[in-house]
Amino acid sequence: MSGSMPASQQFFAPAGGTAAAQAALARLREQVARAGAASGRHPAAHAAEVHHPALPGRLAAGALHEMFAASGADAAAACGFAALSAMIAAQGRAILWVRQTMIEAEFGLIHPPGLIELGLDPARVALVRVRDAGEALKAADEAVRCGGLGALIVDLHGNPAKLDLTATRRLSLGAAQSGVTAFLTRSAGEPAPNAAATRWRVQAAPSRALEARAPGPPAFGLTLLRDRTGGMQRHWQVEWNRDETRFELLAGCAEAGTAGKPAPHPPAAANGTRAGAFAALSEPVAALSFDRPDQAAGGIRRRTG
Amino acid sequence: MAKAGGALKLAAADGRALKLGLQPGMSLADARARVPGLIALPAAPEADAALLARIAEACERFTPLVALDAPDGVTLDITGCAHLFGGEAAMLAAVSAFMRRLRVNARAALCSTPDAARALARHLTRQDKRMRLVAPGGDEAALRPLPVTALGLDRDALHGLSRAGLVTLGDLADRPSLIFSSRFGADVARKLDRALGREDMRITPLRPPAPCMAERHFAEPMLQQEAVSATLLSLARDVCSLLERQSAGGRAFEAALFLAEGGVRRIRVETGRPLRDAAALMRLFERRIEQMGEVLDPGFGFDAARMSVLVLEPFETRQDALFSVQAAEEADVAALIDRLTARFGRERVLRFAARDTHDPDREAFARPAISGACSGAGSGSGSGSSASSAPPSFWRMPCPHEPPVRPVHLFNPPQRVEVIAELPDAPPARFRWRRVWRAVALAEGPERIAPEWWLEEPATETRDYYRVEDMQGCRYWIFRRGFYNADAMPGWFLHGLFA
Numbered sequence: 173m174s175g176s177m178p179a180s181q182q183f184f185a186p187a188g189g190t191a192a193a194q195a196a197l198a199r200l201r202e203q204v205a206r207a208g209a210a211s212g213r214h215p216a217a218h219a220a221e222v223h224h225p226a227l228p229g230r231l232a233a234g235a236l237h238e239m240f241a242a243s244g245a246d247a248a249a250a251c252g253f254a255a256l257s258a259m260i261a262a263q264g265r266a267i268l269w270v271r272q273t274m275i276e277a278e279f280g281l282i283h284p285p286g287l288i289e290l291g292l293d294p295a296r297v298a299l300v301r302v303r304d305a306g307e308a309l310k311a312a313d314e315a316v317r318c319g320g321l322g323a324l325i326v327d328l329h330g331n332p333a334k335l336d337l338t339a340t341r342r343l344s345l346g347a348a349q350s351g352v353t354a355f356l357t358r359s360a361g362e363p364a365p366n367a368a369a370t371r372w373r374v375q376a377a378p379s380r381a382l383e384a385r386a387p388g389p390p391a392f393g394l395t396l397l398r399d400r401t402g403g404m405q406r407h408w409q410v411e412w413n414r415d416e417t418r419f420e421l422l423a424g425c426a427e428a429g430t431a432g433k434p435a436p437h438p439p440a441a442a443n444g445t446r447a448g449a450f451a452a453l454s455e456p457v458a459a460l461s462f463d464r465p466d467q468a469a470g471g472i473r474r475r476t477g
Numbered sequence: 478m479a480k481a482g483g484a485l486k487l488a489a490a491d492g493r494a495l496k497l498g499l500q501p502g503m504s505l506a507d508a509r510a511r512v513p514g515l516i517a518l519p520a521a522p523e524a525d526a527a528l529l530a531r532i533a534e535a536c537e538r539f540t541p542l543v544a545l546d547a548p549d550g551v552t553l554d555i556t557g558c559a560h561l562f563g564g565e566a567a568m569l570a571a572v573s574a575f576m577r578r579l580r581v582n583a584r585a586a587l588c589s590t591p592d593a594a595r596a597l598a599r600h601l602t603r604q605d606k607r608m609r610l611v612a613p614g615g616d617e618a619a620l621r622p623l624p625v626t627a628l629g630l631d632r633d634a635l636h637g638l639s640r641a642g643l644v645t646l647g648d649l650a651d652r653p654s655l656i657f658s659s660r661f662g663a664d665v666a667r668k669l670d671r672a673l674g675r676e677d678m679r680i681t682p683l684r685p686p687a688p689c690m691a692e693r694h695f696a697e698p699m700l701q702q703e704a705v706s707a708t709l710l711s712l713a714r715d716v717c718s719l720l721e722r723q724s725a726g727g728r729a730f731e732a733a734l735f736l737a738e739g740g741v742r743r744i745r746v747e748t749g750r751p752l753r754d755a756a757a758l759m760r761l762f763e764r765r766i767e768q769m770g771e772v773l774d775p776g777f778g779f780d781a782a783r784m785s786v787l788v789l790e791p792f793e794t795r796q797d798a799l800f801s802v803q804a805a806e807e808a809d810v811a812a813l814i815d816r817l818t819a820r821f822g823r824e825r826v827l828r829f830a831a832r833d834t835h836d837p838d839r840e841a842f843a844r845p846a847i848s849g850a851c852s853g854a855g856s857g858s859g860s861g862s863s864a865s866s867a868p869p870s871f872w873r874m875p876c877p878h879e880p881p882v883r884p885v886h887l888f889n890p891p892q893r894v895e896v897i898a899e900l901p902d903a904p905p906a907r908f909r910w911r912r913v914w915r916a917v918a919l920a921e922g923p924e925r926i927a928p929e930w931w932l933e934e935p936a937t938e939t940r941d942y943y944r945v946e947d948m949q950g951c952r953y954w955i956f957r958r959g960f961y962n963a964d965a966m967p968g969w970f971l972h973g974l975f976a
Contacts, residue, residue: 252976320809
């Protein structure tokens with residue numbers, strides 16, 4: 173083992189008793205490496221990545237993702253985006269939703285028929301109503317270690333002091349061990365350093381108007397504020413396609429600041445390095461119907477006024 | 478020591494007053510004449526009843542079957558319990574010692590029937606030294622010298638018996654009971670039969686006896702949290718092995734910790750499916766204890782502990798759980814729901830259910846994820862109508878290729894908004910919600926939702942709903958209540974937010 177160590181470490185090793193010290197050091201390194209491997213992804217559970225086909229950025233399974241509502245009125249958008257991401261991540265398994273009662277007073281109760289309209293079956297969702305952030309984190313801590321769970325959503329209000337680096341790291345580690353994908357949605361909160369794998373700002377985006385100027389399918393403006401795997405801040409506008417269970421790109425660009433410019437082609441499968449990951453997925457990836465018909469023949473007739 | 482009646486009379490007297498010749502029932506004026514320095518206090522029957530209830534609860538450490546014998550007695554059914562305390566005499570002594578520790582001046586008798594014990598305890602003689610043990614079969618002999626008042630009869634019957642010259646129970650016992658029932662009513666004969674054990678009589682315990690339980694008694698009061706945990710774990714093991722023998726599982730468990738100075742700490746947990754795994758049960762109790770925090774104050778220590786299964790259900794052993802990944806996942810999630818319920822309470826861990834209605838406020842509701850297994854809990858909101866584990870689904874499926882027509886967030890009650898519409902029946906052009914004016918870019922509607930006239934009290938007026946989107950892209954569900962007419966402008970409300 174000591175032979176494989178870099179030369180610089182051998183150079184800095186103390187002169188006396190080197191053999192024993194280095195053997196001990198090697199043993200420790202081995203232990204650390206083993207511990208690191210053990211804390212990796214749950215082997216059997218979830219080979220696939222959670223991803224939004226239209227997004228180059230991705231939401232890894234078995235990790236913690238943080239989503240900020242851009243403003244008070246965008247809380248529903250952030251909640252909807254988290255619910256949809258959780259649904260994709262859960263792959264048919266149960267979803268636990270931990271909510272502060274404060275949020276219910278501020279932004280309303282979860283309306284199960286609205287979840288159905290997004291394509292999420294309410295029977296798969298269990299709701300835990302908690303009084304404060306401390307309780308929310310306790311519940312989340314418990315849930316994120318439950319391997320049978322598909323995804324976890326935690327709604328927090330404001331900037332609770334309890335949500336610090338330690339708490340988020342606990343959640344991240346638990347998620348990595350069990351394979352549960354955790355989503356932390358924050359309404360009326362400010363981003364602060366923590367251990368989340370990605371951090372998003374979500375806002376409602378103008379939808380494509382249907383016939384008779386009716387609001388179209390849900391559209392979201394997403395800003396990737398931070399990604400632990402690297403990369404700069406980016407912005408997309410996506411639309412949720414319930415019938416095909418995926419997001420479609422309305423507009424996207426590589427950097428923040430030029431938001432709103434429509435992207436001619438979604439960069440979905442163009443990235444060759446991730447082709448293997450995409451191939452393992454059962455859901456449609458490349459076929460993006462950017463100009464699909466507004467409604468099927470014989471659908472609801474739009475009316476207004 | 479005194480009580481207000483039509484005239485003020487003594488309701489009770491303490492030992493010193495009795496020695497001075499005062500008796501309950503004596504008028505206060507008489508008593509004052511005899512004892513000039515008398516201290517008289519108003520009687521407090523509620524406080525007495527509360528004390529008696531506390532005593533009865535504390536007595537549950539001796540046996541789970543405890544009944545109140547109002548206004549001043551407690552009856553314990555110790556069938557099958559005496560050997561735990563080293564025999565009947567030792568148990569009687571333990572009960573008396575416990576009462577002394579509670580600073581209660583109590584008299585105790587142990588007989589074969591509850592009525593005999595009740596009569597005897599109230600008429601102990603001086604050499605009994607406040608307790609009396611009657612060996613099996615000795616009831617009649619022990620009761621014979623007691624006065625007829627020991628039966629607890631009403632005044633007319635007592636008066637009649639004394640006029641007939643019948644003074645002791647022995648006098649009654651020697652005569653055929655037919656005489657008494659014809660002359661003094663059936664009550665006399667029945668009470669006599671019960672006291673003498675001719676008629677079988679059981680007490681009605683305060684709590685229904687649990688179908689399955691285990692308990693521990695300690696020589697020394699136990700103070701440390703670790704010791705409490707270890708005791709609970711060993712009790713959980715006992716209970717689970719009992720359950721296994723009955724091939725059953727528990728849906729609701731209760732641990733009772735008895736304080737040395739009287740009083741009981743109860744911890745109750747419920748589960749979503751039958752459980753008989755001691756480790757899992759222990760985890761639930763730990764969550765609950767952690768949540769209770771200060772409530773589990775040991776005071777001067779616990780001297781007994783009992784764990785009982787309140788609700789029993791057949792336990793199906795599921796082989797497929799070992800092979801099917803999905804079943805294993807479901808069991809995993811059910812265990813998680815149990816743990817969260819133990820921590821936060823059943824009304825905080827919820828699942829969604831649908832109602833067959835088109836009223837948006839009522840079409841969906843949240844019910845406890847652990848559906849009503851425990852009849853005694855009574856805290857579940859809305860669990861009564863949905864006790865079945867698989868509620869029928871009324872969820873309306875969305876139309877394909879249509880945007881969502883129901884919001885993800887719903888305000889209950891709806892929030893009032895100010896609206897400017899171009900025409901009376903047109904969708905809103907601008908509206909003000911939370912002090913911000915929002916210009917409407919896209920709108921669809923109205924979708925008219927009429928009240929359900931077939932209900933006795935229809936909840937709302939007719940509502941016209943609009944889906945609107947503002948310039949930023951936020952989508953709202955707004956409705957107009959009522960119609961435009963000459964007298965009143967209809968109100969506008971925001972009912973929900975779309976994703």
